Amino acid sequence: MTDRALALSLGLTDDEVDRIEGVLERDPNGLELAMFSVMWSEHCSYKSSSIHLGRLPTEAPHVLVGPGEGAGIVDCGDGVALAVRIESHNHPSAIEPYQGAATGVGGILRDIFSMGARPIAVMDPLRFGPLTDPRSRWIAEGVVAGISGYGNAVGVPIVGGELRVDACYTGNPLVNVLALGLLPVERLVLARASGVGNLALLLGSTTGRDGIGGVSVLASAGFSADQEAEAAKRPNVQVGDPFEEKRLIEACLELLERSLAVGVQDLGGAGLTCATSETASKGGAGMDVWVAAVPQREAGMAAVEVMTSESQERMLAIVTPENLEAVLELAGRWDVRATVVGCVTGTGRLRILAEEGGEVLGDVPAASLEEDKPQYDRPRHPPADRAERQADDPVLLRLPTDCAPDLLALLADPSVADVTWVHRQYDSQLFLNTVISPGADAAVLRLKAPGVPAADGTKGIALSTDGNGRWCSLDPRRGTAMVVAEAALNVATAGARPLCLVNNLNFGNPEHPEVMWQLSEAVDGMAEACLALDLPVVGGNVSLYNESQGRDIDPSPIVGVVGLIDDLDVPPPSVELIEGGVLLLLGGRADAPASLAGSLWADLLHGHRGGQLPPLDLDRTAGLCRLLVDLVADGLIYGVHDVSDGGLAVCLAELCIASDLGVELVDVADASTLFSEAGGRVVVCADDDGAAAGITRRAVAAGIAHQVLGTVGGDLLAVEGLLSAPVADLASVWRNALPRLMA
């Protein structure tokens, strides 16, 4: 008889137990139940989301590896490929911020270097509750320290990632992490176990009792109001060791460079169970695992603990017996522990043995853990108040006649304010690649890495992560499309052509039909935007059960977009102005009132979150991206900034602050124009009238809406009839907001 009580405590439903019995054609034992419970957890199996994810476009000629592997891989030309992935460590970070965030960095780096790529950049999009709340501050401080402590020590620069604050993240912060690496195309390695008799080698740390059930108990359930019960989950959080990881990176890259491994897979969620079953099933093989051979951190560990532990800094390498000696020698040079813990078999089964030739403790079809996983088409319907919320347009809110006080309030909001406090704690410069540092619309890096033969020395990449739960809560479909458009525009402002997109779908409890509706809508919005903007989706992650005390977070898809820059010898423009320059708005006009629905202004100053998001023309946005790439390549743009949170007013203020210069604008309709967050718009600064005329001509030819806004000079941010504020005052508020909150 299957132990149903055990199954339930492992997070398996009755139906899922029936399914396991069907797969095995017998009753599973406790070890097998535990293995299925971690592999079929929401976190590992995507069982609630996978039927929707198929609607995302994933193909393009330059995509070498799409979703489903450790990382997505795209061809950058000249024999260089780029690996990119995004993940979340939301739940662990909620209860143990430092280690939760630190191990998030460690985990995603293993996904990158397991494919033979040298990790060269990390980005960390973060979402916290209001920083006036002490617990949210504790989480924010710990998360940033964890990313800094691990990322800096492991030696991968952290080049950006945005910070946003909203009450919906109070009990359940979002800690997403994107990593990017480079590899020579010919080194591309997939995690495959093939060749009967080949050895399964465990590299890195010992296996302990930390992180057991991390993917099921922790990552696939929400948080309750019971603080003690939540604190008791702390041992489910793993502990990271960046020094072990750094040695693993060097050892594994050397292993792959010298072609000493058939395949390499990291041990992440679901530990050894996931790594062995996935490599075996993808290689069309089977595998035997010898429990006693696994180096264990403490005595008396049960097989189930060894198989489901999520101890960090471990990799599984499949090596031929002939290469074993060379591999062990290489590992020894880097002081990396390397132990044979099993072998590849031709049976198609994953067998867990007490020791080599010993008692068989578990025996399941290797592919069943992955391929027979349940898939749910969960009920979904729009929130009951959707129509009412959409009808409640902020048009009825009273617009200020003097916009300065509202602008100052927006600049002090942590979602807008200067994030130097965060980025100064990260090493953003390692590898001498960082051309544009954190804080700009996109990070810009030189396309090179140690151990990767340089492509053309002047090529570069631009990288941006974006998300906006406020937009998506009003309309998950259009909001998500706006987020994708923003990320694509950010990359285009650096002169980069779109290469690919990765996404992290952060949502609430999938058993709530409203949440499933949000997720499905967001996928559709993302698909529409990606198709229009030529962005193949090469990887993603789904994080569900982001809820606390019965409240789901706002739908919070976060995307990372990577673009390719052909020639960095033409310096990409950044967020800056030049004295005497001319400002233009591209992608819209400012001489008519605009919608304030979804704006930070309506939310922050009036607590208003209703209306219909302003329409977004995706084809025009794609045209704007192409126009920007051309303008940058021809050196016509001096400075640039996208219009996002806080609208045109904040965009202008940030441009002024960055260069300590004022601007003078005319022909801006009213306050709604200044604070609207209609998507697909950027402000550019041209050197002079001549350059501005050139930009205008090109915009006309490309059919892109545009307007000359005014000129650069003086020390005031001045908009005729609406606003006149000393740049120094704006700068002081913007710069001091976060340090003051975190002091």
Next chain:
Amino acid sequence: MAATVGVVVFPGSNCEHDVAEAVTSLGATARLVFHKESSLDGVDAVVLPGGFAHGDYLRPGAIARFSPVMAAVERFAAAGGPVVGICNGFQVLCEAGLLPGALQKNRGLAFLCQEVELVTVSSRSCLTDGVPAATRLRVPINHFEGCYTASDVVLAALEERDQVVVRYATNPNGSANDIAGVSNEAGNVVGLMPHPERASHEMLGSEDGNVLLAALLRTASRPGAAALA
């Protein structure tokens, strides 16, 4: 003859490729020297690069000083060869007793990655040879433990014997006397917290670090540099 710079790689070092790239672009040859090696034959200068040698466990530099290569570094330094420790390398040199003082946690108790302005002081160290005193340089810092600390007696001696190599124009981390880098008495061993290699290309925002690295290569190229002193 182009100088050959040995760049030491401890487990956990991470700036070795950057230093190699920067000195190579100035015309030198770079050779990575693994910490388990015990010879520096054929090397004209040694750089201990930044990073987290041995994970900075126990204390930054505390374990690295026992790596086999350090005995060779000590011999090389004793023979007058130019040795430069950057950031973590500075910490290693202090722990090894090749430089006076110690690096404590930053005064603000936070990691700092930012550009700073440096002012050169001594013109006789291997890193500032021929660089006029009071030259101002924009170079990034990137550390948690960069607060230079020494006893009053040691500090007075450093000042008196022209062993302060560079100071911060604005002190970011609480270092005594605004010290960003010091040398030994002979001037052939230098440690500094800022990263000159990160200011080695106009695309990176500053090329001022090349002023220091070029001085090192000049020193290293002198005939018998390692045999002097």
